[in-house]
Amino acid sequence: MRLNSTVSDEETREAARGDRAEIDALIKALYEVISFDEGGEPDWRRMQALFSRHARITRITPEGTDYLDLAGFQELAKETFDLGVYTRFFEIEVLRDERRFGGLAHVLSAYETRHSPAAVEPFARGVNSLQLIRERGEWKVLSLFWDEERDDNPLALKALFDRGETNGKANS
Amino acid sequence: MAKLTRERKNQTVFRVLGEAQQHGLILNRAGSANGPECVIGGRVYRNFGSCSYMALEAHPALRAGAAAALEAYGTQFHFSRAYVESPLYQELENALEAITGRPTLVAASTTLAHLSALPVLVQDDDVVLIDQFAHASLHMATELLKGTIVERVRHNRMDVLEDKIKAHRRSGRTIWYVCDGVYSMLGDFADFAALKELLARYPELHLYIDDAHAVSWAGNHGRGVALTHLGDSERVVVALSLNKAFSGAGGALAVPHVGVRTRIRRCGGTMVFSGPIQPPMLGASLASAKLHLDPGFAALQAELEQRLRVAREAIARHHLPVATTDSTPIVMVQFDSAERARSTVKEMMERGYYCCFSSFPAVPIDRPSLRFTLSRHNDLADVPRFVENLAEVVARRRETSAVAVAAL
Numbered sequence: 001m002r003l004n005s006t007v008s009d010e011e012t013r014e015a016a017r018g019d020r021a022e023i024d025a026l027i028k029a030l031y032e033v034i035s036f037d038e039g040g041e042p043d044w045r046r047m048q049a050l051f052s053r054h055a056r057i058t059r060i061t062p063e064g065t066d067y068l069d070l071a072g073f074q075e076l077a078k079e080t081f082d083l084g085v086y087t088r089f090f091e092i093e094v095l096r097d098e099r100r101f102g103g104l105a106h107v108l109s110a111y112e113t114r115h116s117p118a119a120v121e122p123f124a125r126g127v128n129s130l131q132l133i134r135e136r137g138e139w140k141v142l143s144l145f146w147d148e149e150r151d152d153n154p155l156a157l158k159a160l161f162d163r164g165e166t167n168g169k170a171n172s
Numbered sequence: 173m174a175k176l177t178r179e180r181k182n183q184t185v186f187r188v189l190g191e192a193q194q195h196g197l198i199l200n201r202a203g204s205a206n207g208p209e210c211v212i213g214g215r216v217y218r219n220f221g222s223c224s225y226m227a228l229e230a231h232p233a234l235r236a237g238a239a240a241a242l243e244a245y246g247t248q249f250h251f252s253r254a255y256v257e258s259p260l261y262q263e264l265e266n267a268l269e270a271i272t273g274r275p276t277l278v279a280a281s282t283t284l285a286h287l288s289a290l291p292v293l294v295q296d297d298d299v300v301l302i303d304q305f306a307h308a309s310l311h312m313a314t315e316l317l318k319g320t321i322v323e324r325v326r327h328n329r330m331d332v333l334e335d336k337i338k339a340h341r342r343s344g345r346t347i348w349y350v351c352d353g354v355y356s357m358l359g360d361f362a363d364f365a366a367l368k369e370l371l372a373r374y375p376e377l378h379l380y381i382d383d384a385h386a387v388s389w390a391g392n393h394g395r396g397v398a399l400t401h402l403g404d405s406e407r408v409v410v411a412l413s414l415n416k417a418f419s420g421a422g423g424a425l426a427v428p429h430v431g432v433r434t435r436i437r438r439c440g441g442t443m444v445f446s447g448p449i450q451p452p453m454l455g456a457s458l459a460s461a462k463l464h465l466d467p468g469f470a471a472l473q474a475e476l477e478q479r480l481r482v483a484r485e486a487i488a489r490h491h492l493p494v495a496t497t498d499s500t501p502i503v504m505v506q507f508d509s510a511e512r513a514r515s516t517v518k519e520m521m522e523r524g525y526y527c528c529f530s531s532f533p534a535v536p537i538d539r540p541s542l543r544f545t546l547s548r549h550n551d552l553a554d555v556p557r558f559v560e561n562l563a564e565v566v567a568r569r570r571e572t573s574a575v576a577v578a579a580l
Contacts, residue, residue, distance in 0.1 A: 039326060063183040079176055082324045084304040087536045115538040119508040120570060123538060 016100070022139050023098060023105055023132060026050060030130075030141065031091050031111070038088045041081055044074055052133055052140040060147040090114045094125075095161050103134035110157055111146075125149040127160070185533055195514055197529040205230070208549045210526055217526035220544040220558055225389045225476060225501045227548035228419035233463050234456045241455025249451050254444040260454035265424075267461035271393040272412070272426040273403060275433040278457075280446050282384045282413045282423030286313035288440025289425055290380065293409060293432070294320055294348055299340045301325050301333060302350040305358060307382050310350050325349075327358075330366035337374050347376050353383030353398040353410070354390075357535050357543070358495045359502030364401035371405055378407040388417030389476050389501060394464045399426060418464075420457025422449045472548065476501065479546045479555050486556040490563035495539070501546045504530065505562065510540040512569060517542050519565045525558055 030050055033043040048070065057073040059066050068076065080086060095110040107130040112122035126148035133142040149155035192198045196213065203211035206229060210219045228234055241260060249258040261278055268276040279285035290313040294300055300314055300322045314322045321340075325333050333349060340347050349370075351362050362381065371377055381398040388394035394417070395403070398410045406428045414420040427433050437443055449457070463469060480499050487494055487503065495504035507513040510531045517529040520542070527544040535541055542562070546555065 039329065061184075062187055063180050076176065082304065083176075084324075084327070084536050085532065086538050087327070088538050115508065121508045121512065123509045123540065 019100055019105070019139070020098075023100070023107065026132065026139050026141070027093060027096065027107060027109060027130070030144075031093055035090045036088065037090075037116070040088075042077065042089075047074075050141055051144075052135055052142045055141055056143050056145075058143070058145040062150065088115050090117050090119075092117075095157055097161055105132040105134075105139065106130070107132060108161070110155065110161070125155050127155065188532060192514075192529060192531065195518070195529075197514065197517060206549070208551060208554075212526065217521065217524055218554055218558065219549055220525055220527045220546070222545060222547050222549060223385070223416045224419060224549065225417040225545070225547045226394075226419065226472060228388075228417070228460060228463070231419070231460075231463065233459045234419055237459025237462075238452040238456040241451040241458075244455075245451035247450060247452065249448065251448075252444070253448050257448060258451055258454060260451060260458060261448075264454060264458045264461060267458060267465065268412075268424055268426070271461060271464050272395050272399055272410075272424075274399070274410075274426040274428065275430045277425045277427065277433045277437055277443075278414070278449070279423045279425065279440075279442065280449055281415075282382065282411055283309035283312070284442040284446055285411050285423040285425050286310055286382065287316065288442045289409065289411070289436050290314060290350075291316050291441065292436050292439045293378075293380065295346065296320060298346040298348060299323070300348045300350060301336050301340075303327055303352065303355075303362075305355055306351050307356055307384070310352075310380075310382055314350065321345075327355075328360065328363050330363050330370070334370060337370065337377060341374060341376050345376065346378060347374070348378050348380055350380045351382070352385070353381050353396055354385040354500050354502065356385050356502065357504065357530060359500045359504050359543075360496035360498045361397060361500065364397065368402060368405075371402070371407060378409075379405070380409045380411070382411045384411065384413035384416060384423070385500070385502065387412045387414075388419075388464065389473055393469065394418070394473065395426075414457045414460070418457070418460050420460045421453035422457065476546070476548050479548070479550055479552060482552065482555045483546055483559060486559035486563075490559060492559070492563055492566065495541065503544050503546070504535075504539075504541040505544070505566070506539055506541050508540075513540040513542055516562075516565050516569060519569075520562060523561055523565075525561065527562075 033047040033050065036042055051070050055070055057068045057070060066076065091111050091113045093109050094112055097108040099106045109128040109130060111126055111128055113124040114122050126146055129145040130141055131143040132139050147153065189198060200212050203214060206222050206224055208219055209216050245258060251257065265276050265278055268278070279288060286309050294317055296319050298320055300317060300320055302310060302314055302322065302324055304324045305327045323336060325336065337347055353362055367379060371379070379402065383396040383398040386396040386398065390397045391400040396410065396412060402408045408428065410426045412424045412426060414422045414424060425436060480501060483503065484497065484499055493506050495506055507516065513531065514529050517527060520527050527542055530541040530543040
């Protein structure tokens with residue numbers, strides 16, 4: 001049953017294409033703003049623009065789970081940089097699964113973290129689970145939630161993404 | 173407020189070090205003395221992991237010094253130093269004064285020297301700026317400075333340091349910059365030329381430098397790099413190690429005035445309340461100090477220098493990805509991932525070379541490394557052989573890694 005008979009199929013398809021492009025740009029921007037080279041740091045201002053003001057950030061670590069808002073996440077990140085936990089950080093998306101319905105979208109995004117874009121292999125891998133919301137005509141991150149690959153938590157990309165709609169290698 | 177709690181930090185360190193221990197790479201016990209070779213887990217390795225850069229621990233003069241002190245004073249002289257100290261302290265401090273050209277105060281360790289000195293030197297209203305990769309013992313000591321502003325500075329970023337000095341000098345405060353002379357985990361020097369300029373430009377600036385890893389092998393009579401570059405400044409305090417290359421025991425503070433020495437001696441908590449260095453090791457340190465003052469000591473330094481030069485040439489020839497080209501006895505070869513660093517160390521050990529796996533929290537997560545050190549213990553011909561073996565392992569593993577990534 002069509003909910004809105006005044007919208008043509010072509011208009012619906014056009015809107016979907018627009019959403020997909022916007023979400024794609026948002027995810028790409030998210031990976032860009034959190035990456036930084038030695039001496040730098042994430043682009044905090046641009047990061048803020050990507051998130052809803054109601055956003056939550058949740059990370060699972062072997063030692064426990066952190067439940068944060070954006071300001072809390074930024075504070076924690078700045079502390080780790082001060083402590084020298086990271087001196088450079090390049091995160092890229094390797095695989096994505098994306099579902100949309102109306103003003104909500106859910107993205108499962110596998111990532112790799114390297115010390116430089118030229119590094120042959122990553123020093124970390126994991127999966128970001130993102131809930132996106134359409135606010136005032138723009139897609140924003142409402143929830144960013146991730147866990148990392150570990151010996152007891154291997155990242156089997158194929159098995160994980162083949163169950164859903166796989167968009168292939170995001171950066172290829 | 174989001175904060176890394178002490179509990180969380182301890183849990184993470186416990187887990188990460190536990191993993192390294194499971195791989196047999198840390199918390200091992202030796203089955204031999206330190207020397208050109210070392211025995212670990214019953215196997216003999218060529219030794220590229222020792223911090224005894226000058227290889228003096230078995231020197232006849234140091235053995236004789238320890239034996240003579242043992243004979244004269246027994247195994248311990250256990251008064252509190254607040255009341256009575258062994259006469260060997262005075263002799264040792266006089267000899268160290270001749271080495272450093274400054275009033276010198278001996279402490280039971282370099283860490284205990286920091287714990288005494290910083291709370292005495294830094295006043296409540298001062299500001300402390302500390303390099304993020306300064307030795308852990310310095311960070312520990314700054315935690316005693318309750319009420320004092322303490323800020324971390326990105327490693328060796330003199331531009332950031334200057335910005336912070338400019339920001340704080342407006343309040344008329346004394347500013348302390350705390351750093352290492354040679355950084356123990358990256359193997360690089362402090363930027364002494366820039367620090368000299370900053371000292372000249374900002375009269376509020378004082379420096380406290382831990383030069384533990386440069387003592388003995390660097391500078392006239394082995395006074396280290398910090399005193400070599402900045403020893404003429406009245407606003408510089410340098411902490412030294414009498415362990416490591418010096419092959420004795422304890423630490424020392426080389427201060428600009430006798431008055432500073434007296435203040436730390438009277439008020440420094442660990443000077444008053446910690447146990448003393450015991451006579452045999454005071455005797456060894458005194459003998460080592462006399463050896464450093466001997467005109468022949470420069471020839472021993474030249475022997476190590478030759479090994480450093482040979483190693484650096486081989487490293488450049490093989491394009492090993494090292495953290496720094498600074499010519500120090502500490503070399504960090506960096507890898508993309510901790511797993512790659514770990515497996516490389518293990519393969520080097522299979523080839524009969526002892527070297528160290530270095531990962532978070534000793535170094536940043538993004539800088540997993542193989543750390544090797546050079547000492548006079550190393551046979552000169554063994555140095556390029558070690559580097560060649562390492563380059564071979566690194567190159568082969570890089571190829572394997574590239575194939576694995578391409579297959580993803």
